[in-house]
Amino acid sequence: MRLGELFLGYAKIGLLGFGGVAxxxxxxxxxxxxxxxxxxxxxxxxxxxxxxGPNVGNAAVMIGRRFHGFAGAVTATAGLYSGPLAILVxxxxxxxxxxxxxxxxxFMRGVAAAAxxxxxxxxxxxxxxxxxxxxxxxxxxxxLVAGAWLRLPLPLIVLILAPLGIWLSLRRHAA
Amino acid sequence: MILQxxxxxSLLSLLAIGGANAVLPEMYRQIVEIHxxxxxxxxxxxxxxxxxxxxxxxxxxSVMGWRIAGPSGLAAATLGMLLPAxxxxxxxxxxxxxxxxxxxLKPAQFGLVPVAIGLIAASGVIMAEAxxxxxxxWIIILGSxxxxxxxxxxxxxxxxxxxxxxxxxx
Numbered sequence: 350m351r352l353g354e355l356f357l358g359y360a361k362i363g364l365l366g367f368g369g370v371a372x373x374x375x376x377x378x379x380x381x382x383x384x385x386x387x388x389x390x391x392x393x394x395x396x397x398x399x400x401x402g403p404n405v406g407n408a409a410v411m412i413g414r415r416f417h418g419f420a421g422a423v424t425a426t427a428g429l430y431s432g433p434l435a436i437l438v439x440x441x442x443x444x445x446x447x448x449x450x451x452x453x454x455x456f457m458r459g460v461a462a463a464a465x466x467x468x469x470x471x472x473x474x475x476x477x478x479x480x481x482x483x484x485x486x487x488x489x490x491x492x493l494v495a496g497a498w499l500r501l502p503l504p505l506i507v508l509i510l511a512p513l514g515i516w517l518s519l520r521r522h523a524a
Numbered sequence: 525m526i527l528q529x530x531x532x533x534s535l536l537s538l539l540a541i542g543g544a545n546a547v548l549p550e551m552y553r554q555i556v557e558i559h560x561x562x563x564x565x566x567x568x569x570x571x572x573x574x575x576x577x578x579x580x581x582x583x584x585x586s587v588m589g590w591r592i593a594g595p596s597g598l599a600a601a602t603l604g605m606l607l608p609a610x611x612x613x614x615x616x617x618x619x620x621x622x623x624x625x626x627x628x629l630k631p632a633q634f635g636l637v638p639v640a641i642g643l644i645a646a647s648g649v650i651m652a653e654a655x656x657x658x659x660x661x662w663i664i665i666l667g668s669x670x671x672x673x674x675x676x677x678x679x680x681x682x683x684x685x686x687x688x689x690x691x692x693x694x
Contacts (some may be wrong), residue, residue, distance in 0.1 A: 363579045365550070365680055368651070369580060370580050371644055372679045380676050387633075395636030398643060401541045401615060403582045404610025410610050411617040422614055426606070433579020434586055434602065440577055441587050442571070452691060457576055458689015460683050462661040464678060466668025467679045468648030472641050474673045485638045492642025497649035504541040510639045519633030 350384060350416055352424050358407055359383055359428030366405075367435070368464020372471040374405045384412065389477045399511045405429070482521050488514045525593060526600045532559070533585055533604030540609065543647075544581040551585070561592045581604075660693055 362374045375394075378384050385393065390408075397407030406429060413425030476489065494511050495501045532554050540547035548571070555561050562570075571590060574584035584606055589601025623629045648669075656662045668682035 363678070365578060365678075366580065367576070367578050367680075367683050369647070375563070376678055381678075391637045391640070392630065392633040393632060395605065395640040396616060396620070397613065398640035399537045399541065399636055400609065402613065402614055403540070403543045403580045403608070404640065404644075405612040406580055406582065406606065407581055407609060410613040411620075414614060414617045414656070415621070421609070422617075426610060429580065430602070433577060433583055434598075437574060437577045437579070437583055437587050438590060438598065440573055441590060455694040456687045456691040458655070458657070458661065458694050459664060459686040459688065460576075461655040461686075462690065463668040463682045463686025465648055465651035465655045466652060466665040466670075466686075467672050467682050469645055470669035470672030470682075471679070472645035472648060473669065475637075475641050475644075477673065479637065481634075485635065488635075489638030489642040489645075492581035492639050493645045496643050496646025503543075503643065504539070506643065507541050507639060510642075511636055514635035514637075514639050515632045516635070518631045522628070522631035 350382075352417055352420060354382075354419060355413060355416060356368045356424045356428040358384070359425045360432050362405070364432040364436070367460060367505065369468060370403075370405045370429070372467045373407070375471060375475070378412070384416075387475070391475060391479055399507050484517045484521070485514060526596050529589055529593060529597055530600040530604040532674075533589070533601045534608050536585070536606040537605045538612075540582070540605075544584060551588075555588060555592075562588070566591065660689070664689055 358377055362370055364378050366373045375390060379387055379390050393408045393411050394404055397404040397411065406426065409425040409429050410422045413421035413423070415421070417424065444499050475485070481489070488510055490504055493508070495506045496503065536547050536551055536554065539550055552564075552567060556564050556567050567588070570587050571584045574581055574587055577583070577596070583602075585605040586602040589604075590598035590616050593600070596668075620629060620633070652662075652665050656665055664686045668686055671682045672679050
């Protein structure tokens with residue numbers, strides 16, 4: 350993979366990432382361009398999730414570095430953020446005109462609903478393809494419940510469940 | 525002012541374990557309550573705008589920097605939000621590359637995967653609760669989830685279909 354392809358791939362992820370970039374990032378990296386396997390990508394994303402900052406942004410730094418070192422990390426990051434940043438500034442400038450139109454508002458409500466389903470579908474798909482052992486499924490369900498219904502602070506969830514997940518996974522590996 | 529913006533967002537960057545939504549309350553406290561850089565309503569509008577626009581939601585920080593201090597505020601907030609996290613990710617990537625022969629690395633990393641998937645699913649559920657204002661939004665949510673799970677097509681088709689359905693029926 351060349352630097353240019355890395356930039357274009359990440360530019361696509363950024364520009365098409367409506368309602369969050371997680372689902373489109375996985376689609377482009379694993380399914381469309383096949384840069385990484387489902388499992389490799391999940392491992393990079395897992396690390397990106399527990400580090401501070403956006404998970405896909407952290408993954409961009411790590412994937413960029415893996416293929417092209419420093420230039421790759423900078424290229425992937427620039428690709429991911431530059432397009433959306435430009436659009437966001439334009440939207441902010443014209444905000445008073447945008448969003449007030451009733452047609453735009455109901456379109457955006459439909460997009461918001463589809464984006465929610467897209468994120469859930471992506472999580473189910475990853476779990477379905479990776480087939481983690483039962484105790485790790487338990488850790489995943491605990492994170493889901495803690496984040497979605499108990500609404501615990503995310504850093505606290507990560508602090509407790511990341512070591513638990515690592516410990517269970519290492520134990521399974523040793524067995 | 526610009527330096528203060530940069531430092532404030534750098535601090536937020538390091539607190540953002542779990543992404544932009546994790547740091548939202550602290551971002552609000554810093555920008556609205558401590559520094560008084562904008563009104564609460566403006567903060568909410570700008571965050572909603574960043575959610576509606578394409579790209580990572582963390583870019584809410586950039587648009588707030590822009591509103592506070594124009595182009596240099598945008599640059600300070602964006603760099604503040606991205607640099608510390610990116611530097612940390614760079615260092616961790618280096619450590620994992622150096623340890624890539626270690627037999628325990630892959631299984632240890634795989635232990636983080638369920639946490640990531642669980643938290644991604646949780647953010648989807650939270651988004652669904654906000655978006656599911658009636659039967660039609662729930663049909664769109666479930667249809668979109670099934671589409672992304674069961675097909676290899678781009679998830680954008682689900683977004684486009686959701687938008688058109690919303691436009692016609694909502």
